Amino acid sequence: MDDNTKVTNHDYGADDIQILEGLEAVRKRPGMYIGSTGPSGLHHLVYEIVDNAIDEALAGYCTQIDVKILPGDIIEVSDNGRGIPTGIHPKEGISAATVVYTILHAGGKFGGGGYKVSGGLHGVGASVVNALSEWLELEVYDGKEVHYQRFERGHYDEAMKVIGKTDKTGTKVRFKPDGTIFHETVFDYGILLDRMREQAFLNGGLLINLTDLRDENDIQGESLRYEGGIISYVEWLQNMRGAEKLHPDVVYLSGVVDDITVEAAFQYNTDFNSEAFRSFANNIHTIDGGTHETAFKKALNKVVNDFVKIYQEQQATQKKVKKASKKKDDDDKKEFVAISGEAIREAINAVISVKLPECEFEGQTKGKLGNPEVAPAVYKIVTEQLTYYFEEHPETTEIIVRKAINSQAARDAAKKAMEAKRKSAADGAGLPGKLSDCYEKDTTKTEIYIVEGDSAGGSAKQGRNSAFQAILPLWGKMLNVEKARADKVYNNDKLLPVVKALGTGIGEDFDITKLRYGRVVIMADADVDGAHIRTLLLTFFFRFMRPLIEEGHVYLAQPPLFKVTKGKQVRYAFSDDERDAYISELAGDSGAKVDVQRYKGLGEMDPDQLWETTMDPERRTMIRVGMEDAAKADMIFSILMGDKVEPRREFIETNARFVENLDI
Ligand code: 28G
Numbered sequence: 127m128d129d130n131t132k133v134t135n136h137d138y139g140a141d142d143i144q145i146l147e148g149l150e151a152v153r154k155r156p157g158m159y160i161g162s163t164g165p166s167g168l169h170h171l172v173y174e175i176v177d178n179a180i181d182e183a184l185a186g187y188c189t190q191i192d193v194k195i196l197p198g199d200i201i202e203v204s205d206n207g208r209g210i211p212t213g214i215h216p217k218e219g220i221s222a223a224t225v226v227y228t229i230l231h232a233g234g235k236f237g238g239g240g241y242k243v244s245g246g247l248h249g250v251g252a253s254v255v256n257a258l259s260e261w262l263e264l265e266v267y268d269g270k271e272v273h274y275q276r277f278e279r280g281h282y283d284e285a286m287k288v289i290g291k292t293d294k295t296g297t298k299v300r301f302k303p304d305g306t307i308f309h310e311t312v313f314d315y316g317i318l319l320d321r322m323r324e325q326a327f328l329n330g331g332l333l334i335n336l337t338d339l340r341d342e343n344d345i346q347g348e349s350l351r352y353e354g355g356i357i358s359y360v361e362w363l364q365n366m367r368g369a370e371k372l373h374p375d376v377v378y379l380s381g382v383v384d385d386i387t388v389e390a391a392f393q394y395n396t397d398f399n400s401e402a403f404r405s406f407a408n409n410i411h412t413i414d415g416g417t418h419e420t421a422f423k424k425a426l427n428k429v430v431n432d433f434v435k436i437y438q439e440q441q442a443t444q445k446k447v448k449k450a451s452k453k454k455d456d457d458d459k460k461e462f463v464a465i466s467g468e469a470i471r472e473a474i475n476a477v478i479s480v481k482l483p484e485c486e487f488e489g490q491t492k493g494k495l496g497n498p499e500v501a502p503a504v505y506k507i508v509t510e511q512l513t514y515y516f517e518e519h520p521e522t523t524e525i526i527v528r529k530a531i532n533s534q535a536a537r538d539a540a541k542k543a544m545e546a547k548r549k550s551a552a553d554g555a556g557l558p559g560k561l562s563d564c565y566e567k568d569t570t571k572t573e574i575y576i577v578e579g580d581s582a583g584g585s586a587k588q589g590r591n592s593a594f595q596a597i598l599p600l601w602g603k604m605l606n607v608e609k610a611r612a613d614k615v616y617n618n619d620k621l622l623p624v625v626k627a628l629g630t631g632i633g634e635d636f637d638i639t640k641l642r643y644g645r646v647v648i649m650a651d652a653d654v655d656g657a658h659i660r661t662l663l664l665t666f667f668f669r670f671m672r673p674l675i676e677e678g679h680v681y682l683a684q685p686p687l688f689k690v691t692k693g694k695q696v697r698y699a700f701s702d703d704e705r706d707a708y709i710s711e712l713a714g715d716s717g718a719k720v721d722v723q724r725y726k727g728l729g730e731m732d733p734d735q736l737w738e739t740t741m742d743p744e745r746r747t748m749i750r751v752g753m754e755d756a757a758k759a760d761m762i763f764s765i766l767m768g769d770k771v772e773p774r775r776e777f778i779e780t781n782a783r784f785v786e787n788l789d790i
């Protein structure tokens with residue numbers, strides 16, 4: 127005890143200075159460590175702590191994690207693992223647990239040849255969370271005693287001390303995020319629930335309890351444990367999407383090559399154009415895929431094609447037997463044409479999870495796994511295991527093989543129809559008739575506004591700067607791409623103008639170098655129909671023109687919701703709060719009459735207003751659509767357009783935030 131008090135009383139030695147510098151660095155540039163100081167960064171704090179508990183579960187010592195949101199938006203996380211070691215750290219001369227919570231980069235690779243597997247900051251998480259918390263309390267249960275230490279903004283006055291006896295083991299952490307760092311310190315139950323559920327799926331068998339105790343009259347919670355791991359994940363996703371299964375069982379493949387553990391699970395459904403992959407590396411969601419996802423697709427391609435070939439040969443032999451007497455053998459020997467990857471993946475729902483000693487993440491948002499050594503490992507395991515699975519399950523195999531053949535046939539038919547259309551001059555092969563094009567050709571300058579409705583299209587057309595802004599009006603409800611076969615999507619009269627105007631083609635023919643506009647802006651009303659069109663277009667881009675989103679070409683225009691006027695003074699408001707602020711600003715002390723107009727739709731704005739508020743690059747705000755947004759739209763689309771009522775109801779209940787934000 128006295129030994130520990132050496133570091134108290136601000137008698138700092140060299141190591142303590144290192145501590146202080148580390149914590150200061152985190153507080154100075156929180157974004158470097160947690161991405162942002164907005165809601166995403168705030169929730170990240172919880173993930174960091176939970177990840178440490180998950181590591182303890184992966185080490186085989188923890189079976190249960192409890193996460194509580196306490197009144198005042200204080201987070202409490204506890205696990206039943208071994209408890210962070212509390213003994214004096216030989217190098218630092220303070221408790222090992224204190225080291226973990228105060229020294230940046232403490233943790234990292236856990237000793238004993240193991241490795242940090244779960245997401246986050248590779249073990250630097252605890253000290254980062256501590257530095258960014260107004261206060262944090264740590265309790266360690268070692269089977270005999272309860273050890274306790276309190277920190278404020280990462281600093282402590284008192285060393286770790288014993289505060290009681292216990293026969294349990296584990297770790298408990300309570301913290302209050304620092305309100306001077308985070309813009310907003312209110313946690314979103316739905317966001318935490320999504321993350322905890324994902325982690326419960328990825329760590330099959332682990333029990334995670336999430337409870338929101340903020341409102342004593344409305345306590346909510348969820349107990350998450352999935353014995354089936356990622357198999358359960360696929361089942362849950364299929365159910366959420368309201369998909370009808372094409373075959374009864376989820377296909378599950380797993381194996382270990384060198385230090386790389388690979389797990390994959392998938393199932394097909396009866397929809398069209400609804401390929402969905404979720405991939406993870408060390409429990410971190412790789413939203414942009416990477417080497418594991420690419421290798422999985424390649425392996426799936428190979429094995430399904432192998433079995434398509436066998437199936438077609440069988441069919442041919444059966445035919446031959448029937449007409450054996452009539453024809454000579456080699457008459458109808460057909461060349462085998464491989465099924466395309468897109469056709470093979472149509473309507474698949476897959477989860478891929480790999481675990482490896484050290485992940486490298488690439489891309490702008492670090493959402494893509496880069497490790498090259500993962501590809502051969504995934505390819506080997508998936509080809510071997512899937513071949514074996516198909517041999518063992520002939521009925522499922524035949525269903526999948528026939529679906530692949532049918533998907534390819536639909537695509538071929540669609541292509542033919544498209545080409546025929548292209549050739550027929552009457553159809554106006556070039557640009558769509560409704561497009562008001564711009565003069566500029568340089569795509570670093572050009573933009574196209576896809577506008578909902580004819581009247582809004584008219585205003586946009588008059589208000590735009592025709593040098594670099596093109597307008598394409600769309601109207602009415604659009605095709606449900608999920609329920610429509612490929613050939614219908616290719617030829618749909620609502621989407622075809624979009625495809626033609628962008629110039630890139632879609633699906634396998636997509637060619638970004640042909641893109642005619644650098645920015646593709648969706649401009650829809652801030653109401654339910656607008657949200658519908660927005661979701662649908664994003665889903666369409668996500669599924670058929672994905673690089674458009676990946677490379678950041680897609681934007682959402684932000685038209686104002688209110689116009690606040692007093693005499694000649696005009697303000698445009700984009701939210702209720704902003705409206706109220708302008709009302710008081712303009713009313714001033716005089717309390718003079720202020721006029722408030724609510725825009726029900728873009729069509730109510732005259733061309734000048736639309737230009738000023740929404741289209742003028744100098745004054746507008748636009749949201750660039752990221753892969754995460756598009757993937758979310760895709761999921762929302764599936765749920766809201768699906769046939770099943772139950773997932774829709776559940777979705778709307780637990781995801782009020784999306785429904786609010788997206789106005790669906
Ligand atoms: C409740 C909130 C989050 C944790 C453990 C258990 C151990 C541990 C954690 O060790 C590595 C080793 C010593 C510094 C390991 C216990 C080996 C033996 C552990 C958690 C680095 C950290 N016994 N449980 N860390 N040490 N749970 N839950 O954080 O040198 S973190």
